[in-house]
Amino acid sequence: MAVSTILIAFFIMLAVMLVGVPIAAVMALAGIVGGVLAFGWPLVETMGAVVWGVQNENLLTAIPLFILLGELLLRSGIADRMYGAMSMWLGFLPGGLLHTNIGCCALFSATSGSSVATAATIGTVAMPTLDARGYDKARALGSLAAGGTLGILIPPSVNLLVYGSMAEQSIGQLFVAGIVPGILLTLCFMAYIGYTHRHERGESADVISLADKVKASTALLPPVIIFMIVIGSIYLGIATPTESAALGVTTALGFVLFHRKLSLEFLNRCFIQTAKTTGMVLLIVTSAFILNVTLSLTGAAQSMTSWIASLGLSPVGLLLALVVFYLVLGMFMDVLSMQVLTIPIAVPVITSAGIDPVWFGIFVVLMCELGLITPPVGMNLYVVQGVRLDGGPFIDVVRGAVPYVVIMLVFTLLMIAFPSIALWLPRTMFQ
Numbered sequence: 001m002a003v004s005t006i007l008i009a010f011f012i013m014l015a016v017m018l019v020g021v022p023i024a025a026v027m028a029l030a031g032i033v034g035g036v037l038a039f040g041w042p043l044v045e046t047m048g049a050v051v052w053g054v055q056n057e058n059l060l061t062a063i064p065l066f067i068l069l070g071e072l073l074l075r076s077g078i079a080d081r082m083y084g085a086m087s088m089w090l091g092f093l094p095g096g097l098l099h100t101n102i103g104c105c106a107l108f109s110a111t112s113g114s115s116v117a118t119a120a121t122i123g124t125v126a127m128p129t130l131d132a133r134g135y136d137k138a139r140a141l142g143s144l145a146a147g148g149t150l151g152i153l154i155p156p157s158v159n160l161l162v163y164g165s166m167a168e169q170s171i172g173q174l175f176v177a178g179i180v181p182g183i184l185l186t187l188c189f190m191a192y193i194g195y196t197h198r199h200e201r202g203e204s205a206d207v208i209s210l211a212d213k214v215k216a217s218t219a220l221l222p223p224v225i226i227f228m229i230v231i232g233s234i235y236l237g238i239a240t241p242t243e244s245a246a247l248g249v250t251t252a253l254g255f256v257l258f259h260r261k262l263s264l265e266f267l268n269r270c271f272i273q274t275a276k277t278t279g280m281v282l283l284i285v286t287s288a289f290i291l292n293v294t295l296s297l298t299g300a301a302q303s304m305t306s307w308i309a310s311l312g313l314s315p316v317g318l319l320l321a322l323v324v325f326y327l328v329l330g331m332f333m334d335v336l337s338m339q340v341l342t343i344p345i346a347v348p349v350i351t352s353a354g355i356d357p358v359w360f361g362i363f364v365v366l367m368c369e370l371g372l373i374t375p376p377v378g379m380n381l382y383v384v385q386g387v388r389l390d391g392g393p394f395i396d397v398v399r400g401a402v403p404y405v406v407i408m409l410v411f412t413l414l415m416i417a418f419p420s421i422a423l424w425l426p427r428t429m430f431q
Contacts, residue, residue, distance in 0.1 A: 024286075025287070027287040027290065034291075034294040035047070051290070055282070059164070062244075063161055065246055065249050066158055066248070067113070067114070067278055067281075069111060069156075071117075071274050072249070073111050075269060076255070076259060077261060079104070083104050083122065084219065085216040086220065088217075089213060093194060094200055097133065097140075098135070098140065099194070100126070101140070101143040102193065103190070104126075105119070105144070105148055107220065109152075110223050111222075112151055114151050116148070119144055119147070119148025120387060122144060123148070123383065127140075137388075138400035139193075141388065142402075143400070144384045145384045152335065152368060155174075155178050156245065157365065159335060159336070162285060163339060166285075166292075166340065167361065174361050175234060176231070176425050176429055177362050178365070178422075180425050181362055184421065185411055226248050226252060229248060229251055288341075288343075288344070313353075315355055318349070318355075319350075326364075326371070327370060330368070330372075331374050338368055342364075358422070363415065366412050370408055370409070374405060375398055378401070381398060381401060385397050
C-alpha cells in the first residue's frame with residue numbers, strides 16, 4: 001500500500017473524529033471498508049472471529065477489574081481520609097496543600113488506573129479546603145489537573161494494559177517500567193511547587209503532634225497495600241495481571257467492609273459505572289483490532305516502516321518528531337483515541353529503529369498525559385474546572401497547567417536521553 005494512501009486515510013479518519021463521530025465507529029468502519037476494497041467481502045467474514053477473539057482475550061479482563069478497583073476506593077470515602085493524612089505530612093512545605101494535591105494524586109493513581117478518576121476524586125476533596133485557605137486559583141487547579149495525569153503512568157494503569165495488548169508486550173514489565181518515571185515526575189511537580197513558593201511559609205504543622213500524624217497515616221495504608229499486592233503478585237509470578245487485578249479488587253472490598261461502607265446500593269453504583277466505562281473502552285479496543293486486521297493484510301504498517309526508514313532519521317530524531325506529532329494530536333483527541341489510532345503504525349516503526357517497545361509504552365503514556373492537560377480537548381482541565389466551587393473562568397485552569405506541560409516535555413526529553421529511567425527497573429526485576 002502506498003504511503004500517500006495511508007496518510008490520506010489517516011487524516012480522513014482524524015477529520016471524521018474531530019466532527020464528533022465516535023472513535024469506535026470510525027475505526028470499525030475504516031477497517032471494514034478498507035478490507036472490502038482491498039480483498040472483497042470474504043474478509044468481512046473474518047471480522048467476526050476477530051471480535052470474538054478480542055472479547056475472549058484473558059488479558060483484557062483486567063480492564064474492568066482495575067476500573068472496579070478504582071470505583072470501590074473512590075466511593076468508599078478512602079480518598080477523603082487519605083487527603084487529610086497526606087496534608088499533615090506535606091502541608092508544612094513551601095506551597096502547602098499544593099504538595100498534598102500532587103502526593104494524593106500519585107498515591108490514588110497507584111490504585112485507580114485512571115487519570116480522570118484521580119483528578120475528579122482528589123479535586124472534589126481538595127477544592128473546598130483550598131478555597132477556604134485562599135490558595136491562588138490557577139496554581140491550585142493546575143496542580144490538580146497535572147497531578148491527575150499520574151493516573152495513567154503509575155501502575156496499575158488501564159492505558160498501559162491497552163498498549164500492552166495492542167503492542168503484544170508484557171504487562172508486568174510495562175507496569176514496573178512506569179514506577180520510576182511516575183515517582184520522578186511526581187517529585188518534579190513538587191520541586192516546581194516548592195521553588196515557586198520558596199518565599200512563602202507552608203501550612204503550620206506545629207499543632208499536630210507526631211503521634212497524631214502516625215495515627216492519621218493509617219488512612220494511607222489501603223492504596224499502599226493494594227499497590228504492593230498487585231505489583232508484588234505479578235513480579236513474584238504468583239498471579240497474572242488479570243489475577244492480580246482480582247486480588248486488588250478483593251483487597252479493596254475488604255477495606256470497604258472494614259469502613260462499613262459495603263451495601264447493595266454501594267455495589268450497584270460501583271458496578272454500573274464500571275460497566276459503562278468498560279463498555280466504552282472495550283468497544284474502542286475491539287474496533288482498533290478490526291482496523292489492525294486491514295492494516296496488517298494490506299501491508300500498511302510495513303509500508304510506513306519502510307518510508308520512515310528511507311527518511312534517514314536517527315532514533316532520537318524519530319522520537320522528537322513523534323513528540324511534536326503527539327503534542328499536536330493531543331490537542332484534539334482523547335487519550336484512548338490517540339493510543340488505538342497510532343500504536344498499530346508507530347510500534348513497528350520504532351521497533352525497526354531499535355527502540356525498546358516497553359520504553360516506548362511509557363513514552364506513549366507520557367504523551368497521552370500531555371494530551372490530558374493541553375486545550376482544547378484536555379480532559380483533566382474540564383474535570384478540574386467542573387469540581388471548582390466558584391464557577392470561575394476556564395482560563396485559570398489552563399494557566400495553572402501550562403508550567404506542568406513544560407515540565408513533562410523536559411522530562412520526556414530526559415527519558416529520551418536516558419532510557420534507563422524507564423528500563424532499569426524492569427530489566428533488573430525481570431532479567
